Amino acid sequence: MILRTLQRRIVVVFVGLLLLVMGLIVGLVSGSNQRMVASETARELAVGTRIFQRLVEQNQRQLETAATVLSGDFAFREAIATQDRPTVHSVIRNHGLRIGAQVMMVISTDGQVIADTQQQLTVPRSFQFEDLLTNAQASGKSSGFRQMKDGYLYQLVLVPILAPKLIAWVGMGFQVDDQWANGLSEVIGLTVSVVRRQGAEVSVLASSLDAAKQTVLAGALQDAPGGDSWELAIGADHFQTVQLPLGQDVSVVLQRSLEQAQAPYQRLQNVLLVVILGGVLLFAGGSVMLARRIVRPLDELSVSARRIESGDYSQPMPAMPRDEIGQLALSFDHMRERVASREEKILRLAYEDTLTGLANRTRFLEALGQRLNHGSGAVAILNIDRFASINNALGNGVGDQLLIEIGTLLGQITPAPTLLARLWGDEFAFLLCGAGKEEALAFTRSVLAILNRPVTLDGQRLDIGGSLGVALYPQDANDVTELLRGADQAMALAKRRHTGFAFASGSGGQPVHEQLSLVGEMREALARQEFVLHYQPKLDMVTGKIVGAEALLRWQHPVRGLVSPIHFIPFAEQTGFIREITPWVLERVIAQAAQWRRDGLELVVSANLSALDMLSPNLVTQVRDWLELHQLAPASLCLEITESALMDEPELALSHLTELFQLGVKLSIDDYGVGQASLGYVKTLPVHELKIDQSFVTAVAGSPKNAAIVRSTILLSHELGLTVTAEGAETPADLSWLAQNGCDVAQGYGIARPMPAEALPGWIAMTEKCL
């Protein structure tokens, strides 16, 4: 489409408009010209006609005057009066020459031609133009244009010869020829032709036209319409024609050449056309240039815009002239700078941790992802020890300041890591490209060294520490998520074991995808009753009787077989799925206990509660309901809770615990000694029992330190009014030591492995027989 580009549009519109205007002008001028030509022709014809008539009139008068003077000549009169034919003849010939009349005639008063210079008169004849004679008799003289017998056209003048009264008429004929016509034509500017119409035939007697044209004219006039004026074509020329009568059948045809009339206008029009053409070309050229000048900067602008669109903010706008487009370009350039700076800011925000100014998690992950497949290196995740307690004790403000300070400190480590980032909360991450195990280790030590120094904030001296988990790539994993998970697990391990740091290769975690699937499977397992409860009996050290059993969850996986809880319980706790497992367990346990009671087995059955279970608002209600449902005395149920489980939200956990205590349910602190609960806290708990962790109990007999711990724990518990159960009694030596040292209850492989519910009664029966 011709109008697609702005440039072409400008040119087309401009030139089109100009052509339109010029066309209008040409049309108007042309129309006006034609009208002017027509009116001028008419005027010229009119004027020419009047002049012609006046000239002829004057001519006539002149001739008449000359004739009158001639006729007054005494000698002439005398000669005519003598009636002597030869005399008359010679005198009229002589006087004809004098006056320049080609024809002279003497006519008697009764119209007979007495003498004629044209011919000898043997017999008098009457004067052929009677009307002239009549006119002369009436007016005293007459004149007119007549074609005489010789075929020529004459201007005839009849004047009286008075001596003193009319004795005869003298007629003088002056030849009208082409010369006469030419003379007149030159004066009036019209072609003059004298024609005679005899019937249907028209003959041209005298004309200012050339011979060929005269013939054409004669022919054309035969069918002439007459009237005022009309256009007549003679060959290629056109004439506006007027016909005037000169005499009887003689008339004069005056013509105005239309070509001549049009000539100046034609010239004007041609000049105008040339000028217009030139103007249009000039204009077209000019508008093309202008359009280009307008469009070129726009093109440059759009190129720049595309560059900006593609993210290249670096190139400034090309130089522009200082007009509107230049202004646009300038604004564009400012916009470009602003966009660039905003994008930079956004990127910064996207990748920057607002608090510390370090890289954020997104940035770290991205960087790690980029580096993973290029060489080797290490990733370390740092968790700040005791951060939560500092935050709680001194407030979030101080906590934030602390993080900032730590960030600064970490940033000062040399050699600097490839990337230092704050992942979230109180966790930082380091990317060490090209680092091997040794370098990673050295780095880790530097970090810990810094963190082990106390930090002073607002006059406060804060002791902090850190736990680092390190994962190497590509050794430990070649995937970002995997790598981080490994480092994270290593960190958790380090934290748990207070080792300061740990390497990922040491921890052996499950593949992530396996873990993710596990949640779904657990849900299904619950629905499909793949979970089973095994019971480990507890032995009363004093009575030697089995007084209770701990319910332990096993998973009968269709593919993996029997899955130990260590492979899914922690995960269940992390994902919160435990909240669905525990109720199921509790209900089963209560039901089982009730059943045993009915069967005569008086056992206190124990079930484990996790931290999440402790915080569940429905816990107490559910326990109460199930106890009621199964008609189990609350004291027959024991709930084991680890120290750590109470640490998350101590107050809420405590309140639930208290409610359970008030319900009459037995409560135990599980894994005592490896948790973080302080003695002060433990003393406040409404519990009945402490279960010493197996790490102390296993091979207690041979381990003096452990023995010391166990012994003192037993004493402590008894002093607090609590019973003690030892977990992990594996050898008879252990059992006897425990018995000797006052332990109330023992549990472990040394007594029995956990067994299905159905098997327990049988086993108890068998054992009690032995003991």
Next chain:
Amino acid sequence: MRPGLVALRLALVLLCARAVAATVDATVLTSAGRPVEDAAVVVEPVAGVAPKGQRTVTIEQRDREFIPYVSIVETGTMVEFPNRDAFKHHIYSFSSPKIFEIKLYAGKPVLPVLFDKPGEVALGCNIHDWMEAYVLVVNTPYFARTDATGHAVLRNVPAGSYRLRVWHPRQVGEWTLRDIEIRPGAAPTKLALVADIHARVVKLKPPVDSDKY
């Protein structure tokens, strides 16, 4: 009749006429009733030769006009043309009864011209184209010219038979001659005549200006 006899008869008639002279009272009007001035009323005796009356007639040029316009003279009369104007007149006539031309200067007397043939003579002046005069030469002494009222009186016309002729220089066509009888007696013979004349073509007469002419 024999000339001698004729002469005798004429004498007798004349004698008788003298004794019995009559008056002819003629009035000439146009058919429209207008009086015709300057008409010649001429009676010519039918028989016999009319006695000649010798007279000298004067046609003077005054104020660049011939006065009188019409003169009637008997054949054989001498006509004088005194020039009363201050400049020259060039009288001419191409009429066949008398063809002549005289250049007349102021105050210079010229011989009179004899008009010896009957007929109509038209006089013009070559210098002054408008000057016109007419002389009717007749063979009888009995004629009169009508005045402005168209009235003419012929006196002392002897009784007898006459041929009446009325003539005007501008007459329309030929006026017929007519025979009349003149009776002697005191009472004039009244003639009421009707004759049409052309209007006089007035030629341009420029005013007198001694410088211009």
